[in-house]
Amino acid sequence: MQLDHATIVTADLDSARRFFVDIAGFTEGARPPFSVDGYWLNASGRPVVHLIAAPASGAAGRVMPRIDHIACRLDSAGEWQALLERLDAHDIGYQTAQVPASAVQQEQRQLFVALAPGVVIEFVTAARQALQPKP
Template identity: 75%
Template sequence: MQLDHATIVTADLDAARRFFVDVAGLTQGARPPFSIDGYWLYANGRPLIHLIDATVAVQAGRVAPRIDHIAFRLESADEWQALLQRLHATDTRYQLAEVPQTGPQQAELQLFVALAPGVVIEFVTAPRHARRS
């Protein structure tokens, strides 16, 4: 199983788009002509993040903005270092957390960015990828 896409409903589309393009490294791409403003942001040729304007009337039972967090797995030290460089270049604040090994589950390093109130983006990698050579 893999992440297909995550939809983030936000009142600040441009700030969210800038974060995902300038910091996370996604690219803005084609999006169907929906009646609501938004962006589709791509990774490896797939629309991974869908951003939707929260200024439209909210349907009953749904709140905006909404999402707890989404997580991106980085599989190499180069990817991790490139992320850190982009975070520093854009003065983006983040928090690190360590997940200790539990049984067969290997230890992991998590990096959290609060994109907007109620929206957190997590990047996760193996601790060995976070060590500088």
């Protein structure tokens, strides 16, 4: 089994699309003609993030869906450094953390970006590949 996609429902559709395309490096892909606006964003040639437009508040009696976070794995030091450079160039704040090594996985580095209230995007890589962010 593998993760197919994550759907993010947001009132600021265009800002979310710009973040995923301009900063995270996803590409905009083909999307079926649904009755609600949105985007399908691709990584490695397939749609993995679905963005859907939503009103600022939910309909009466309906809970607005949300995602706590989605995580994107970066496999090389070059990808990690390029991400840091794009975040810095666009003045986007982030927090970093370290996942200690365990018997089942090596040490990892995490980077978290608050995309919108209630939605966090995590990027993760092997710690040996992660260059330190600028202070």
